[in-house]
Amino acid sequence: MAKTFCGGIHPHDYKEISKDKATTTAPIPEVLYVPVAQHIGAPAKPVVKKGDVVKRGQLLAEPGGFVSASVHAPVSGTVKAIEPHPHIFGTPVINIVIDNDGKDEWAEGLNVERDIEAMDAAALKKAISDAGLVGMGGATFPTHVKLSPPPGKTIDTVILNGVECEPYLTSDYRLMLESPESILRGLQIFVKITGAKQAFIGIEANKPDAAAIMEKKAKELNINARVELLPVKYPQGAEKQLIKAILDREVPSGGLPMDVNALVQNVGTAHAAYEAARFNKPLTERIVSFTGDGVNTPGNYLCRIGTRISFLLEKFGMASDTNKLILGGPMMGLAQFTAEIPIIKGTSGVLLLRNAPKWEEGPCIRCGKCVQGCPAGIVPSTLSILGEQRRFDAMEENNVFDCIECGVCTYQCPAKRRIVQYIKLGKAEVTAIRKAREAKAAAAQNK
């Protein structure tokens, strides 16, 4: 029996647009905008000032806390400004603006070969932390934090996520075809750091060529990693669903993969980890799929972090009736109102859609499609109604926090209800209510 999880759907994947386009290097603009918040957690703190001359890979901002990541210069040049600019999260964020000098010189000590065999777990982890690695599948959780389970928690299994279940996106697929060795070496690094006993690479069955290459390469390099061909079903690549499918372990509600002794890393992160450890290369570039019917020359491009999307779209061409710009995939990606935003570490794709409709919302007809499709096992229809009525206390009782916001419910809803939107609202409101409740309890205790 094929390994899988409960629920899920099969949207058309549209991968044909860019899947056969080999990765090419994207042009680099004259000015780059490097945000200090490219990850989940505290924003990084700038360590350069206006007018400073920087080299590629030089530290621009250091982690602002434990759950944070450093940010490095993607090119050599001069710091032009440190000021807020539009950001993918919606509100402006401090950007370190760099004037590109066009020389693309690496900072001293970077981009040199190192012997990773000689490095121990701590040294490898430091290399990853120093390189500013974050989850490159889109969640952007700082990688070194994931690799540092608190005392008492152990990791026995590392899973590389090559599922790429979001429609349209092909950057992970291209990476698996083009750089299987560095992905597998990255996996080895993760195994070494965590002391895991087994390793898997999860790939959706619609990418048999990628799976075959990974399997062949693993055998060649004598790396003990099993390739799992998983059923084509969205959201197969969601962390908890992937663990369930491969290991049949269920991450407890509100818990983390380490609670079931598992670590999941995106194949792109593994690749970046190898680059960081082996060549001492901080994360300054990544593969981005430019896709959708709105882009004239779709493909997979190796882009420098900090390159504005508007600059790239001028090169790649955009259809005039394009009305939606999405960072990430269509199911979970973030819609942007402007293209004046930079590529960041978690930008797996730039999706441009022509004539995207505005859906009119209707009343819930209780068809139950969302309930049957929900991989989290909650009742999205009820949550959407409660959200509409602003009954946030009831949303809390109905497990609103177990929602992974995969969008399966909203994709299927015949009434076109904005279920994910109501749930996001509910999560924010319930968080505020909880905080108020705790503050009240604390105040009562002080009295």
Added chain:
Amino acid sequence: MADTKFLISTSPHIKSEETTARIMWTVVIALLPAAVAAVVVFGQDALWLMVTCILASVLTEAIIQKLRGVPVTIADGSAVVTGLLLAFVLAPTVPLYVAATGAIVAIGVAKHAFGGLGCNIWNPALIGRAFIVAAWAAYGVMPAWPIVQNSSMTEAPFVSITGELVKQKAWDEKSAAEKEKVPAVPTFKATTRATPLNMAQGKGDINEAKKKYPEVAKKNINEAVDLYLADLAKAGQPKEKSQLQGGLSVAIEAYRNADAPIMNNYYDFIVGKMPGCIGETSKLVLLLGGLLLIMYGYVNWRMPLGYIGTVVLLTWALPSYTMNGAPGWFQGNPFFHMVTGGLFLGAFFMATDMVTSPMTNKGIWIFAIGAGLIVALVRLYGGYPEGVCYSILLMNTVAPLIDRYTKPKTFGTVQKKTA
């Protein structure tokens, strides 16, 4: 490029082609074969009934939405579905003003008084029918269903609940030639007689008579009834013939004696040549429409399977006064119960109404089996010959409760949390 502004929305940014209107109109299409069959079997009365119910439903919806100041959504097809289903559960003899009133109650009371589409507790069409049955008992009570025109059964003698035995006799006394000249009973527009389910419910006084005088009853049930009545008079509890309970089994026996093959003519039941409501009789076309909806994923197959399956199982297993007279375990005729009455219509098109049925597979099993249980109990032991309408309405009532207790297991929890 730089000044292009894009649309902002929360994810997901693609959605399926599915819409509420598409679901509703597909249901209408799935009901069309049964609508055609209704016209073929019952004539143009059925057509006018359907037109009236649909028009009344759609108009009521439009007027109420105007009055409520909400967008008029008659184009989504949900009122059309309600109207058509209501017509399907009415007899062709129901006057059009009665049908229209039923439609107004269905949409106005059952649907919009509760908040409109998606908010109603009960299936609107069935509420419309229940209202008609309560308000105009003459059209609603089952024994007055019309005979099927142009079917082999019109040749069978005419029966109704009161005074019919006399007519029965008069009919029996006619010669074959006379019978051919006079089509059924000429004084009525449509001839009426018991539906198969009425007839199957043989019990009460008639059965007593049969038990008491089995030999006589075998030859002529009327004589046995006369003897039984004489006994009652002797015992100081005289009864008129019209007061007899289970008078309909007399009709059954009459058919038997006349060699009318009604109870065994399953072919007629399946194609719809039988008395009943206009949309419920032809099982083949209902099955066709139902399978279409299952194929499209608009009907969860568990509902018809669980519902019909339960009825079949229970009507076979439970002891009752069966058509053969003798009560006993595992002697029922499940096929008869499966193909008669509104079971198919109810199982494929009424119980499966998304708004009023549970949302999880487990919940649907509970709903289906519960409804099947009610149907079997009503048919075998209840006062009504048919229980489909009320079985669904009763289960509609508990559907929210079922949903509450069949919540899916939240990912990452050990035990299901019931709120």
